Amino acid sequence: MKAGRYRVAVDGVVFGARPIAAGEGRGLEVLLIQRGVEPYVGSWALPGGLVLEDESLEVAVRRELLEEAGVEPSWLEQLYTFGQPGRDPRERTITVAWIGLVRPDRYPPSAATDAADARWWPMSKLPPLAFDHAHILDVARERLQGKVRYQPIGFDLLPPEFTLSELQVLYETILERPLDKRNFRRKIGKTGLLLDTGKMRTGGAHRAPRLYRFDRDRYTVLEQQGYLFEI
Amino acid sequence: MKAGRYRVAVDGVVFGARPIAAGEGRGLEVLLIQRGVEPYVGSWALPGGLVLEDESLEVAVRRELLEEAGVEPSWLEQLYTFGQPGRDPRERTITVAWIGLVRPDRYPPSAATDAADARWWPMSKLPPLAFDHAHILDVARERLQGKVRYQPIGFDLLPPEFTLSELQVLYETILERPLDKRNFRRKIGKTGLLLDTGKMRTGGAHRAPRLYRFDRDRYTVLEQQGYLFEI
Protein backbone atom coordinates (compact mmCIF):
# COMPACT_ATOMS: atom_id res chain seq x y z
CA MET A 1 0.00 0.00 0.00
CA LYS A 2 1.51 3.29 -1.01
CA ALA A 3 0.68 6.97 -1.04
CA GLY A 4 -0.56 8.38 -4.26
CA ARG A 5 -2.26 11.39 -5.67
CA TYR A 6 -6.00 11.56 -5.55
CA ARG A 7 -8.74 13.51 -7.15
CA VAL A 8 -9.86 16.32 -4.88
CA ALA A 9 -13.37 17.66 -5.23
CA VAL A 10 -15.60 20.18 -3.51
CA ASP A 11 -19.32 19.80 -2.95
CA GLY A 12 -21.74 22.44 -1.77
CA VAL A 13 -24.76 21.84 0.42
CA VAL A 14 -26.80 24.96 -0.28
CA PHE A 15 -29.91 25.55 1.75
CA GLY A 16 -32.64 27.97 0.84
CA ALA A 17 -36.07 29.00 2.01
CA ARG A 18 -38.58 31.33 0.51
CA PRO A 19 -40.49 33.80 2.63
CA ILE A 20 -43.10 31.45 3.97
CA ALA A 21 -46.40 32.42 5.49
CA ALA A 22 -46.61 31.27 9.08
CA GLY A 23 -48.25 27.91 9.30
CA GLU A 24 -47.69 27.10 5.69
CA GLY A 25 -44.56 25.21 6.67
CA ARG A 26 -42.94 24.94 3.29
CA GLY A 27 -39.76 24.03 5.03
CA LEU A 28 -36.12 24.14 4.28
CA GLU A 29 -34.92 23.31 0.81
CA VAL A 30 -31.67 22.19 -0.64
CA LEU A 31 -30.21 22.74 -4.07
CA LEU A 32 -29.49 19.61 -6.10
CA ILE A 33 -28.43 18.95 -9.66
CA GLN A 34 -29.29 16.02 -11.86
CA ARG A 35 -26.26 14.15 -13.06
CA GLY A 36 -25.78 13.90 -16.81
CA VAL A 37 -22.87 11.50 -16.82
CA GLU A 38 -21.90 8.18 -15.33
CA PRO A 39 -21.74 7.07 -12.63
CA TYR A 40 -25.18 7.67 -11.12
CA VAL A 41 -26.41 9.23 -14.36
CA GLY A 42 -29.90 10.61 -13.85
CA SER A 43 -29.52 10.65 -10.08
CA TRP A 44 -29.63 13.84 -8.09
CA ALA A 45 -26.46 15.05 -6.43
CA LEU A 46 -24.93 17.96 -4.59
CA PRO A 47 -23.42 20.53 -6.91
CA GLY A 48 -19.65 20.26 -6.96
CA GLY A 49 -16.64 19.19 -8.94
CA LEU A 50 -12.90 18.85 -9.07
CA VAL A 51 -10.58 21.48 -7.70
CA LEU A 52 -8.53 23.23 -10.38
CA GLU A 53 -4.79 23.52 -10.13
CA ASP A 54 -4.42 27.08 -8.97
CA GLU A 55 -7.56 27.76 -7.02
CA SER A 56 -8.21 27.51 -3.30
CA LEU A 57 -10.90 25.18 -2.00
CA GLU A 58 -13.29 28.02 -1.31
CA VAL A 59 -12.82 29.51 -4.77
CA ALA A 60 -13.40 26.07 -6.24
CA VAL A 61 -16.71 25.53 -4.49
CA ARG A 62 -17.93 29.02 -5.31
CA ARG A 63 -17.04 28.48 -8.96
CA GLU A 64 -18.83 25.15 -9.10
CA LEU A 65 -21.94 26.52 -7.44
CA LEU A 66 -22.07 29.35 -9.92
CA GLU A 67 -21.41 27.15 -12.95
CA GLU A 68 -23.63 24.27 -12.03
CA ALA A 69 -26.46 25.92 -10.20
CA GLY A 70 -26.15 29.65 -10.79
CA VAL A 71 -26.01 30.57 -7.11
CA GLU A 72 -23.68 32.72 -5.04
CA PRO A 73 -24.23 31.90 -1.37
CA SER A 74 -24.30 34.85 0.98
CA TRP A 75 -22.86 32.60 3.67
CA LEU A 76 -20.55 29.69 3.10
CA GLU A 77 -18.30 27.69 5.36
CA GLN A 78 -16.39 24.47 5.23
CA LEU A 79 -18.37 21.52 6.57
CA TYR A 80 -16.30 18.35 6.57
CA THR A 81 -14.00 16.33 4.35
CA PHE A 82 -15.11 12.91 3.19
CA GLY A 83 -12.39 10.61 1.97
CA GLN A 84 -13.49 7.04 2.53
CA PRO A 85 -11.92 4.80 -0.14
CA GLY A 86 -14.68 3.59 -2.43
CA ARG A 87 -17.01 6.54 -1.98
CA ASP A 88 -16.50 7.20 -5.70
CA PRO A 89 -16.71 3.92 -7.66
CA ARG A 90 -14.41 5.13 -10.42
CA GLU A 91 -11.36 6.27 -8.56
CA ARG A 92 -10.49 7.50 -5.12
CA THR A 93 -11.82 10.99 -4.67
CA ILE A 94 -11.57 13.10 -1.56
CA THR A 95 -14.28 15.71 -1.34
CA VAL A 96 -14.28 18.80 0.82
CA ALA A 97 -17.92 19.57 1.56
CA TRP A 98 -19.18 23.09 2.19
CA ILE A 99 -22.39 24.38 3.63
CA GLY A 100 -24.02 27.53 2.33
CA LEU A 101 -27.13 29.64 2.41
CA VAL A 102 -28.79 31.44 -0.46
CA ARG A 103 -31.32 34.20 -0.36
CA PRO A 104 -34.34 33.37 -2.46
CA ASP A 105 -34.48 36.81 -4.03
CA ARG A 106 -31.13 36.04 -5.54
CA TYR A 107 -32.23 32.72 -6.92
CA PRO A 108 -35.94 32.32 -7.60
CA PRO A 109 -37.14 28.75 -7.31
CA SER A 110 -37.19 26.86 -10.57
CA ALA A 111 -35.94 29.95 -12.36
CA ALA A 112 -34.31 29.52 -15.69
CA THR A 113 -30.56 29.64 -15.36
CA ASP A 114 -27.91 28.07 -17.47
CA ALA A 115 -28.15 25.22 -15.00
CA ALA A 116 -31.30 23.69 -16.43
CA ASP A 117 -31.01 20.58 -14.34
CA ALA A 118 -30.63 22.30 -10.98
CA ARG A 119 -33.58 22.65 -8.64
CA TRP A 120 -34.61 23.06 -5.05
CA TRP A 121 -35.82 20.02 -3.19
CA PRO A 122 -37.71 20.18 0.08
CA MET A 123 -35.72 18.51 2.84
CA SER A 124 -38.78 16.45 3.69
CA LYS A 125 -39.05 14.88 0.23
CA LEU A 126 -35.60 14.21 -1.11
CA PRO A 127 -34.87 12.00 -4.09
CA PRO A 128 -32.25 9.26 -3.81
CA LEU A 129 -28.83 10.86 -3.99
CA ALA A 130 -25.65 9.85 -5.78
CA PHE A 131 -22.44 8.75 -4.04
CA ASP A 132 -22.47 9.37 -0.27
CA HIS A 133 -24.32 12.64 -0.75
CA ALA A 134 -27.23 11.62 1.46
CA HIS A 135 -24.77 11.22 4.29
CA ILE A 136 -23.12 14.57 3.55
CA LEU A 137 -26.49 16.26 3.50
CA ASP A 138 -27.32 14.75 6.85
CA VAL A 139 -24.13 16.08 8.40
CA ALA A 140 -24.93 19.46 6.89
CA ARG A 141 -28.43 19.57 8.35
CA GLU A 142 -27.12 18.91 11.82
CA ARG A 143 -24.45 21.56 11.45
CA LEU A 144 -26.98 24.11 10.26
CA GLN A 145 -29.21 23.44 13.25
CA GLY A 146 -26.33 23.95 15.61
CA LYS A 147 -24.92 26.97 13.84
CA VAL A 148 -28.12 28.93 13.43
CA ARG A 149 -28.54 29.19 17.19
CA TYR A 150 -25.41 31.13 17.90
CA GLN A 151 -24.65 32.89 14.64
CA PRO A 152 -27.08 35.18 12.86
CA ILE A 153 -27.02 33.28 9.60
CA GLY A 154 -30.76 32.89 9.40
CA PHE A 155 -30.90 36.30 7.80
CA ASP A 156 -29.03 34.95 4.81
CA LEU A 157 -32.09 32.91 3.99
CA LEU A 158 -34.49 35.82 3.93
CA PRO A 159 -34.86 38.74 1.56
CA PRO A 160 -33.27 41.97 2.77
CA GLU A 161 -36.55 43.11 4.27
CA PHE A 162 -38.63 40.67 6.22
CA THR A 163 -41.28 40.44 8.92
CA LEU A 164 -40.74 39.05 12.39
CA SER A 165 -43.15 36.23 11.66
CA GLU A 166 -41.16 35.23 8.62
CA LEU A 167 -38.01 35.19 10.71
CA GLN A 168 -39.69 33.12 13.39
CA VAL A 169 -41.11 30.59 10.95
CA LEU A 170 -37.65 30.28 9.44
CA TYR A 171 -36.08 29.50 12.79
CA GLU A 172 -38.83 27.05 13.59
CA THR A 173 -38.26 25.36 10.28
CA ILE A 174 -34.54 25.02 10.77
CA LEU A 175 -34.74 24.00 14.40
CA GLU A 176 -37.71 21.73 13.78
CA ARG A 177 -39.57 22.92 16.85
CA PRO A 178 -42.08 25.67 17.64
CA LEU A 179 -40.94 28.87 19.31
CA ASP A 180 -42.97 31.15 21.55
CA LYS A 181 -43.90 34.30 19.64
CA ARG A 182 -43.45 36.80 22.46
CA ASN A 183 -40.23 35.27 23.73
CA PHE A 184 -38.81 35.11 20.24
CA ARG A 185 -39.55 38.75 19.57
CA ARG A 186 -38.09 39.84 22.87
CA LYS A 187 -34.92 37.89 22.28
CA ILE A 188 -34.45 39.08 18.74
CA GLY A 189 -35.20 42.62 19.79
CA LYS A 190 -32.66 42.54 22.57
CA THR A 191 -29.84 41.74 20.17
CA GLY A 192 -30.27 45.20 18.66
CA LEU A 193 -29.45 43.76 15.28
CA LEU A 194 -32.77 44.46 13.63
CA LEU A 195 -33.49 47.78 11.98
CA ASP A 196 -37.08 48.86 11.71
CA THR A 197 -37.42 50.07 8.15
CA GLY A 198 -40.57 51.97 9.07
CA LYS A 199 -42.26 50.26 6.16
CA MET A 200 -45.15 47.84 6.28
CA ARG A 201 -45.83 44.91 4.04
CA THR A 202 -49.17 45.74 2.49
CA GLY A 203 -51.22 43.61 0.17
CA GLY A 204 -51.44 40.69 2.59
CA ALA A 205 -54.83 39.36 3.54
CA HIS A 206 -54.59 40.72 7.07
CA ARG A 207 -53.05 43.33 9.27
CA ALA A 208 -49.91 44.68 7.63
CA PRO A 209 -46.73 43.64 9.45
CA ARG A 210 -43.63 45.79 9.94
CA LEU A 211 -40.63 45.17 7.75
CA TYR A 212 -37.21 44.79 9.33
CA ARG A 213 -33.70 44.67 8.01
CA PHE A 214 -30.69 42.90 9.50
CA ASP A 215 -28.01 45.34 10.65
CA ARG A 216 -25.01 43.54 9.22
CA ASP A 217 -22.57 46.38 9.87
CA ARG A 218 -23.50 46.54 13.51
CA TYR A 219 -23.09 42.80 13.82
CA THR A 220 -19.61 43.00 12.32
CA VAL A 221 -18.66 45.56 14.95
CA LEU A 222 -20.24 43.66 17.85
CA GLU A 223 -18.72 40.38 16.71
CA GLN A 224 -15.22 41.82 16.88
CA GLN A 225 -15.96 42.96 20.40
CA GLY A 226 -16.69 39.38 21.37
CA TYR A 227 -20.46 39.68 21.27
CA LEU A 228 -22.27 36.35 21.15
CA PHE A 229 -25.47 36.11 19.19
CA GLU A 230 -27.84 33.52 20.59
CA ILE A 231 -31.41 32.43 19.97
CA MET B 1 -6.05 25.84 -15.66
CA LYS B 2 -7.14 22.25 -15.29
CA ALA B 3 -8.08 19.75 -12.63
CA GLY B 4 -5.41 17.35 -11.55
CA ARG B 5 -4.58 14.97 -8.83
CA TYR B 6 -3.02 16.25 -5.68
CA ARG B 7 -1.18 14.92 -2.74
CA VAL B 8 -3.52 14.43 0.19
CA ALA B 9 -2.09 14.52 3.69
CA VAL B 10 -3.38 14.37 7.24
CA ASP B 11 -1.97 16.32 10.16
CA GLY B 12 -2.76 15.84 13.82
CA VAL B 13 -2.91 18.57 16.41
CA VAL B 14 -2.55 16.59 19.61
CA PHE B 15 -2.97 18.38 22.90
CA GLY B 16 -1.86 17.04 26.22
CA ALA B 17 -1.58 18.13 29.81
CA ARG B 18 -0.04 16.47 32.79
CA PRO B 19 -1.79 16.44 36.15
CA ILE B 20 -0.82 19.87 37.31
CA ALA B 21 -0.92 21.11 40.83
CA ALA B 22 -3.31 24.03 41.15
CA GLY B 23 -1.50 27.30 40.75
CA GLU B 24 1.47 25.72 39.06
CA GLY B 25 -0.03 26.58 35.70
CA ARG B 26 2.03 24.35 33.50
CA GLY B 27 -0.48 24.88 30.79
CA LEU B 28 -1.61 23.08 27.71
CA GLU B 29 0.94 21.37 25.52
CA VAL B 30 1.02 20.25 21.94
CA LEU B 31 2.90 17.43 20.33
CA LEU B 32 5.37 18.43 17.59
CA ILE B 33 7.99 16.59 15.61
CA GLN B 34 11.22 17.90 14.23
CA ARG B 35 11.49 17.56 10.49
CA GLY B 36 14.39 15.54 9.16
CA VAL B 37 13.91 16.28 5.47
CA GLU B 38 13.49 19.25 3.22
CA PRO B 39 11.63 21.48 3.05
CA TYR B 40 11.78 23.14 6.46
CA VAL B 41 14.40 20.61 7.63
CA GLY B 42 15.10 21.11 11.33
CA SER B 43 11.85 23.02 11.85
CA TRP B 44 9.14 21.73 14.12
CA ALA B 45 5.89 20.58 12.59
CA LEU B 46 2.62 18.83 13.33
CA PRO B 47 2.87 15.07 13.03
CA GLY B 48 1.27 13.88 9.82
CA GLY B 49 1.86 12.51 6.36
CA LEU B 50 0.38 11.34 3.12
CA VAL B 51 -2.78 9.26 2.98
CA LEU B 52 -2.20 5.73 1.70
CA GLU B 53 -4.24 4.29 -1.11
CA ASP B 54 -6.65 2.11 0.81
CA GLU B 55 -7.01 3.82 4.13
CA SER B 56 -9.62 6.26 5.33
CA LEU B 57 -8.59 9.70 6.51
CA GLU B 58 -9.08 8.81 10.15
CA VAL B 59 -7.05 5.64 9.84
CA ALA B 60 -4.33 7.62 8.11
CA VAL B 61 -4.02 10.18 10.86
CA ARG B 62 -4.06 7.55 13.59
CA ARG B 63 -1.33 5.64 11.78
CA GLU B 64 0.82 8.73 11.36
CA LEU B 65 0.42 9.72 14.99
CA LEU B 66 1.46 6.29 16.10
CA GLU B 67 4.40 6.04 13.71
CA GLU B 68 5.73 9.52 14.12
CA ALA B 69 4.96 10.29 17.71
CA GLY B 70 3.93 7.06 19.35
CA VAL B 71 0.57 8.33 20.55
CA GLU B 72 -2.98 6.99 20.31
CA PRO B 73 -5.39 9.82 21.09
CA SER B 74 -8.34 8.92 23.27
CA TRP B 75 -10.35 11.56 21.46
CA LEU B 76 -9.90 12.62 17.86
CA GLU B 77 -12.03 14.55 15.44
CA GLN B 78 -11.63 16.23 12.11
CA LEU B 79 -10.71 19.89 12.39
CA TYR B 80 -10.52 21.53 8.98
CA THR B 81 -9.05 21.00 5.56
CA PHE B 82 -6.36 23.33 4.32
CA GLY B 83 -5.80 23.40 0.60
CA GLN B 84 -4.43 26.80 -0.34
CA PRO B 85 -2.19 26.46 -3.43
CA GLY B 86 1.37 27.14 -2.35
CA ARG B 87 1.03 25.98 1.26
CA ASP B 88 3.56 23.29 0.38
CA PRO B 89 6.42 24.75 -1.66
CA ARG B 90 7.12 21.49 -3.48
CA GLU B 91 3.82 20.54 -4.90
CA ARG B 92 0.19 21.17 -4.19
CA THR B 93 -0.82 19.28 -1.08
CA ILE B 94 -4.24 19.31 0.54
CA THR B 95 -4.11 18.46 4.20
CA VAL B 96 -6.98 17.30 6.37
CA ALA B 97 -6.16 18.46 9.88
CA TRP B 98 -7.38 16.60 12.95
CA ILE B 99 -7.53 17.58 16.58
CA GLY B 100 -6.90 15.08 19.34
CA LEU B 101 -6.28 14.66 23.03
CA VAL B 102 -3.86 12.34 24.72
CA ARG B 103 -3.78 11.22 28.32
CA PRO B 104 -0.41 11.81 29.83
CA ASP B 105 -0.32 8.42 31.50
CA ARG B 106 -0.36 6.92 28.05
CA TYR B 107 2.48 9.06 26.79
CA PRO B 108 4.91 10.29 29.43
CA PRO B 109 6.54 13.59 28.53
CA SER B 110 9.89 13.24 26.81
CA ALA B 111 9.61 9.47 27.07
CA ALA B 112 11.70 7.37 24.79
CA THR B 113 9.66 6.10 21.88
CA ASP B 114 10.71 5.20 18.41
CA ALA B 115 9.87 8.80 17.62
CA ALA B 116 13.03 10.29 19.04
CA ASP B 117 12.37 13.71 17.56
CA ALA B 118 8.85 14.13 18.92
CA ARG B 119 8.19 16.21 22.00
CA TRP B 120 5.62 18.22 23.85
CA TRP B 121 5.79 21.97 23.57
CA PRO B 122 3.96 24.34 25.89
CA MET B 123 1.42 26.38 23.97
CA SER B 124 2.90 29.50 25.49
CA LYS B 125 6.39 28.89 24.11
CA LEU B 126 6.11 27.42 20.66
CA PRO B 127 9.01 27.20 18.22
CA PRO B 128 8.58 28.48 14.65
CA LEU B 129 6.55 25.94 12.73
CA ALA B 130 6.89 24.54 9.21
CA PHE B 131 4.40 25.17 6.41
CA ASP B 132 1.14 26.77 7.59
CA HIS B 133 1.19 24.73 10.77
CA ALA B 134 1.14 27.76 13.04
CA HIS B 135 -2.15 28.70 11.46
CA ILE B 136 -3.55 25.19 11.78
CA LEU B 137 -2.55 25.11 15.42
CA ASP B 138 -4.32 28.38 16.00
CA VAL B 139 -7.53 27.07 14.49
CA ALA B 140 -7.19 23.98 16.66
CA ARG B 141 -6.76 25.97 19.86
CA GLU B 142 -9.94 27.90 19.20
CA ARG B 143 -11.84 24.73 18.40
CA LEU B 144 -10.65 23.08 21.58
CA GLN B 145 -11.79 26.02 23.67
CA GLY B 146 -15.22 25.91 22.13
CA LYS B 147 -15.55 22.15 22.26
CA VAL B 148 -14.46 21.61 25.83
CA ARG B 149 -17.39 23.62 27.11
CA TYR B 150 -20.14 21.43 25.77
CA GLN B 151 -18.50 18.05 25.44
CA PRO B 152 -16.79 16.22 28.26
CA ILE B 153 -13.48 15.82 26.48
CA GLY B 154 -11.45 17.35 29.25
CA PHE B 155 -11.37 13.95 30.90
CA ASP B 156 -9.32 12.65 28.01
CA LEU B 157 -6.49 14.83 29.20
CA LEU B 158 -6.41 13.49 32.72
CA PRO B 159 -5.40 10.13 34.12
CA PRO B 160 -8.33 7.80 34.85
CA GLU B 161 -8.45 8.96 38.45
CA PHE B 162 -8.15 12.62 39.23
CA THR B 163 -9.04 15.22 41.80
CA LEU B 164 -11.57 17.98 41.34
CA SER B 165 -8.82 20.56 41.61
CA GLU B 166 -6.92 18.93 38.79
CA LEU B 167 -10.03 18.97 36.67
CA GLN B 168 -10.66 22.61 37.47
CA VAL B 169 -7.10 23.67 36.72
CA LEU B 170 -7.35 21.83 33.43
CA TYR B 171 -10.48 23.68 32.45
CA GLU B 172 -8.94 26.97 33.50
CA THR B 173 -5.89 26.20 31.41
CA ILE B 174 -7.87 25.38 28.31
CA LEU B 175 -10.32 28.23 28.68
CA GLU B 176 -7.59 30.65 29.72
CA ARG B 177 -9.64 32.14 32.54
CA PRO B 178 -10.17 31.45 36.25
CA LEU B 179 -13.25 29.55 37.42
CA ASP B 180 -14.99 29.81 40.77
CA LYS B 181 -14.23 26.71 42.83
CA ARG B 182 -17.64 26.24 44.42
CA ASN B 183 -19.57 26.94 41.24
CA PHE B 184 -17.34 24.61 39.28
CA ARG B 185 -17.81 21.78 41.74
CA ARG B 186 -21.55 22.25 41.84
CA LYS B 187 -21.79 22.23 38.06
CA ILE B 188 -19.59 19.19 37.61
CA GLY B 189 -21.41 17.40 40.38
CA LYS B 190 -24.81 18.07 38.87
CA THR B 191 -23.85 16.34 35.62
CA GLY B 192 -23.71 13.08 37.54
CA LEU B 193 -20.84 11.97 35.37
CA LEU B 194 -18.24 11.72 38.11
CA LEU B 195 -17.80 8.59 40.15
CA ASP B 196 -16.33 8.94 43.60
CA THR B 197 -13.75 6.17 43.81
CA GLY B 198 -13.76 6.41 47.58
CA LYS B 199 -10.00 6.69 47.41
CA MET B 200 -7.87 9.63 48.44
CA ARG B 201 -4.66 10.84 46.93
CA THR B 202 -2.20 10.54 49.77
CA GLY B 203 1.40 11.61 49.80
CA GLY B 204 0.67 15.18 48.86
CA ALA B 205 1.93 17.98 51.06
CA HIS B 206 -1.53 18.84 52.36
CA ARG B 207 -4.99 17.58 52.99
CA ALA B 208 -5.62 14.48 50.89
CA PRO B 209 -8.17 15.09 48.10
CA ARG B 210 -10.76 12.60 46.89
CA LEU B 211 -10.16 10.79 43.64
CA TYR B 212 -12.84 10.71 40.99
CA ARG B 213 -13.36 8.81 37.79
CA PHE B 214 -15.29 9.88 34.70
CA ASP B 215 -18.34 7.72 34.08
CA ARG B 216 -17.89 7.18 30.36
CA ASP B 217 -20.60 4.54 30.07
CA ARG B 218 -23.16 6.75 31.69
CA TYR B 219 -22.22 9.59 29.37
CA THR B 220 -22.68 7.35 26.35
CA VAL B 221 -26.18 6.54 27.53
CA LEU B 222 -27.10 10.13 28.40
CA GLU B 223 -25.68 11.41 25.13
CA GLN B 224 -27.97 9.17 23.13
CA GLN B 225 -30.89 10.52 25.12
CA GLY B 226 -30.02 14.00 23.96
CA TYR B 227 -28.29 15.09 27.13
CA LEU B 228 -26.14 18.17 26.74
CA PHE B 229 -23.00 18.44 28.80
CA GLU B 230 -22.08 22.00 29.60
CA ILE B 231 -19.55 23.77 31.77
Next chain:
DNA sequence: GCAAAAGTGTTGAAGGTACACCCATGT
Protein backbone atom coordinates in the same frame (compact mmCIF):
# COMPACT_ATOMS: atom_id res chain seq x y z
C1' DG C 1 1.42 25.85 65.07
C1' DC C 2 1.53 27.25 60.54
C1' DA C 3 1.28 26.93 55.67
C1' DA C 4 -1.35 25.17 51.93
C1' DA C 5 -4.81 22.96 49.60
C1' DA C 6 -9.62 20.57 50.31
C1' DG C 7 -14.05 21.15 50.92
C1' DT C 8 -18.70 23.34 51.70
C1' DG C 9 -24.01 27.16 51.18
C1' DT C 10 -26.37 31.23 50.59
C1' DT C 11 -28.03 35.25 48.42
C1' DG C 12 -29.21 38.44 44.75
C1' DA C 13 -29.52 39.23 39.78
C1' DA C 14 -30.51 37.82 35.36
C1' DG C 15 -32.51 35.18 32.10
C1' DG C 16 -35.85 31.63 30.46
C1' DT C 17 -40.47 29.86 30.00
C1' DA C 18 -45.28 29.82 30.00
C1' DC C 19 -49.26 32.07 28.98
C1' DA C 20 -54.03 35.34 26.71
C1' DC C 21 -55.83 39.09 24.80
C1' DC C 22 -56.68 43.23 21.73
C1' DC C 23 -55.55 45.24 17.02
C1' DA C 24 -55.63 45.96 12.14
C1' DT C 25 -56.85 44.48 7.73
C1' DG C 26 -59.16 42.09 3.67
C1' DT C 27 -63.03 39.68 2.27
Next chain:
DNA sequence: ACATGGGTGTACCTTCAACACTTTTGC
Protein backbone atom coordinates in the same frame (compact mmCIF):
# COMPACT_ATOMS: atom_id res chain seq x y z
C1' DA D 1 -68.92 40.89 11.04
C1' DC D 2 -65.67 37.52 10.88
C1' DA D 3 -61.45 35.26 9.99
C1' DT D 4 -56.61 35.73 10.21
C1' DG D 5 -52.32 36.95 11.38
C1' DG D 6 -49.84 41.17 14.01
C1' DG D 7 -48.52 42.72 18.05
C1' DT D 8 -47.82 43.28 23.24
C1' DG D 9 -46.56 42.29 29.28
C1' DT D 10 -46.28 39.73 33.49
C1' DA D 11 -45.28 36.13 36.98
C1' DC D 12 -42.78 32.30 38.17
C1' DC D 13 -38.88 29.55 38.16
C1' DT D 14 -34.33 28.22 37.10
C1' DT D 15 -29.74 29.28 36.53
C1' DC D 16 -25.54 31.96 37.19
C1' DA D 17 -22.18 34.74 39.73
C1' DA D 18 -20.19 36.42 43.73
C1' DC D 19 -18.43 35.56 47.98
C1' DA D 20 -15.49 33.41 53.15
C1' DC D 21 -14.66 30.28 56.34
C1' DT D 22 -13.54 25.58 58.45
C1' DT D 23 -10.99 21.18 57.82
C1' DT D 24 -7.17 18.26 57.11
C1' DT D 25 -2.53 17.20 56.44
C1' DG D 26 2.68 17.59 56.20
C1' DC D 27 6.39 19.90 57.77
